[in-house]
Amino acid sequence: MIDKNVLTPGQIKLHKSHQFMHSIFSLNPELFHTLLAKKWANLAQDNAYVSQKIQELFACTQEENELLKTEIFGQEYANPVWLAAGFAKEFDGLKTLENMGFGYVVWWTVTRLPQEGNKKPRIQRADNINTLFNWMWLPWSGAEALDKKAKFLKEDWQRPEKMPVWISLGNGNNANTQWENESEEAFATRKWEDLAESLSAMYDHADVFEVNVSCPNVHGGTSNQGLSLDIVLDILQKRNKEEAAKRGIDPKTIVIKISPLTAQSDPSKAEDITLETLEVMTDIAIKYGVKWITATNTSKERNGIANGKILYPNWWMSGAMLANQSLNTVQKLHQILQKKNSDIIINGVGGIGCEWSLEDLSDHGLEMYDEWANTLQIYSWLVAWSVILPVALKKNLAMFKKYNDKHNIPNI
Numbered sequence: 001m002i003d004k005n006v007l008t009p010g011q012i013k014l015h016k017s018h019q020f021m022h023s024i025f026s027l028n029p030e031l032f033h034t035l036l037a038k039k040w041a042n043l044a045q046d047n048a049y050v051s052q053k054i055q056e057l058f059a060c061t062q063e064e065n066e067l068l069k070t071e072i073f074g075q076e077y078a079n080p081v082w083l084a085a086g087f088a089k090e091f092d093g094l095k096t097l098e099n100m101g102f103g104y105v106v107w108w109t110v111t112r113l114p115q116e117g118n119k120k121p122r123i124q125r126a127d128n129i130n131t132l133f134n135w136m137w138l139p140w141s142g143a144e145a146l147d148k149k150a151k152f153l154k155e156d157w158q159r160p161e162k163m164p165v166w167i168s169l170g171n172g173n174n175a176n177t178q179w180e181n182e183s184e185e186a187f188a189t190r191k192w193e194d195l196a197e198s199l200s201a202m203y204d205h206a207d208v209f210e211v212n213v214s215c216p217n218v219h220g221g222t223s224n225q226g227l228s229l230d231i232v233l234d235i236l237q238k239r240n241k242e243e244a245a246k247r248g249i250d251p252k253t254i255v256i257k258i259s260p261l262t263a264q265s266d267p268s269k270a271e272d273i274t275l276e277t278l279e280v281m282t283d284i285a286i287k288y289g290v291k292w293i294t295a296t297n298t299s300k301e302r303n304g305i306a307n308g309k310i311l312y313p314n315w316w317m318s319g320a321m322l323a324n325q326s327l328n329t330v331q332k333l334h335q336i337l338q339k340k341n342s343d344i345i346i347n348g349v350g351g352i353g354c355e356w357s358l359e360d361l362s363d364h365g366l367e368m369y370d371e372w373a374n375t376l377q378i379y380s381w382l383v384a385w386s387v388i389l390p391v392a393l394k395k396n397l398a399m400f401k402k403y404n405d406k407h408n409i410p411n412i
């Protein structure tokens with residue numbers, strides 16, 4: 001339901017045209033996604049008139065903007081509504097995303113070498129339950145190629161002015177690596193070196209690195225959770241210091257992104273993490289001075305899906321059906337961090353949508369934000385069900401902050 005008193009006629013029109021386009025592309029969600037993330041976002045930033053219109057359409061009031069301002073560890077963010085990793089790719093449309101009013105954007109997970117990803121179709125939509133399923137396998141042109149492209153583009157690269165850029169780092173299965181023929185140990189070592197190489201290649205382009213240790217789409221992508229996170233962070237922090245020393249700057253902030261907690265009765269069969277793993281990971285994160293944890297990535301669990309119907313069993317789920325699992329993870333993470341007296345910031349992500357009405361505070365974003373998460377990231381709802389989500393969510397949050405003194409969102 002759209003509350004006409006909250007959104008402007010222009011915003012409602014944008015929402016409706018997004019839904020119209022969405023239905024046209026119902027059989028090809030990836031094409032729709034690409035058009036939105038690349039073509040539309042690029043076009044919209046290249047044209048001054050359209051750029052201005054986008055700013056107007058996604059604008060909050062001055063009062064709301066004041067309420068939403070967030071300063072974390074000395075870095076200023078316009079608001080706590082951020083775009084999760086996967087949408088922004090290869091320098092596309094960053095200005096448009098800034099014009100859409102995101103507090104920041106996390107780039108698609110960068111792998112060192114290029115890879116094509118899985119064969120299409122690799123994204124499916126279940127509109128009746130507002131849920132996406134994907135099996136992307138990180139299609140990407142590679143960190144080194146991208147670094148070259150950035151240097152070539154120079155001033156043409158429309159880097160956002162106010163919005164810090166986070167780059168997600170992950171491991172890939174690329175054409176040059178035959179992990180099937182490697183021992184687990186050799187594979188693990190190469191994986192970690194790969195991550196460090198990606199960090200070096202992308203060093204000048206990021207303000208913050210989000211290490212995707214929960215990437216379900218690649219071989220061993222989630223296996224850096226638990227004790228091996230210690231090795232990953234050790235390697236990355238060393239490389240971070242080396243790169244910073246070369247440039248005479250402070251090392252960059254490193255963030256980790258984790259899987260949701262499993263809801264399986266037998267955790268040994270689960271691909272998501274257990275409470276025990278979460279305890280281990282938080283200890284390691286504290287040891288290496290990680291300042292943020294992003295929770296959560298997608299999940300393979302299908303608990304709670306209507307009629308027990310298993311949709312795309314080997315694909316990764318995001319959107320509404322992930323919401324409870326992510327919320328539970330964020331809640332437990334918050335409790336663990338409090339117990340350990342840690343000031344690590346929690347980025348809550350998973351299933352955040354919007355009910356359009358300021359009275360309805362029951363949506364998951366607000367639930368997360370209310371008690372447990374410090375900032376929010378959105379993805380599936382924005383891509384599939386409403387491009388206007390950032391502004392609607394921000395208005396909800398601003399109202400919430402206005403009337404809720406107890407809120408834990410800091411200017412830390």
Ligand SMILES: Cc1cc2nc3c(=O)[nH]c(=O)nc-3n(C[C@H](O)[C@H](O)[C@H](O)COP(=O)(O)O)c2cc1C
Pocket residue numbers: 084085086087107108109123132134136168212257296297298317318319320322349350351352377378379380381
């Ligand atoms: C098509 C698609 C691509 C994604 N790509 C990435 C990625 O490259 N790196 C990453 O860390 N997460 C990726 N994600 C996960 C999202 O960032 C997010 O954590 C997850 O979808 C849960 O949020 P949501 O329910 O709001 O979509 C992707 C998700 C989708 C649906």
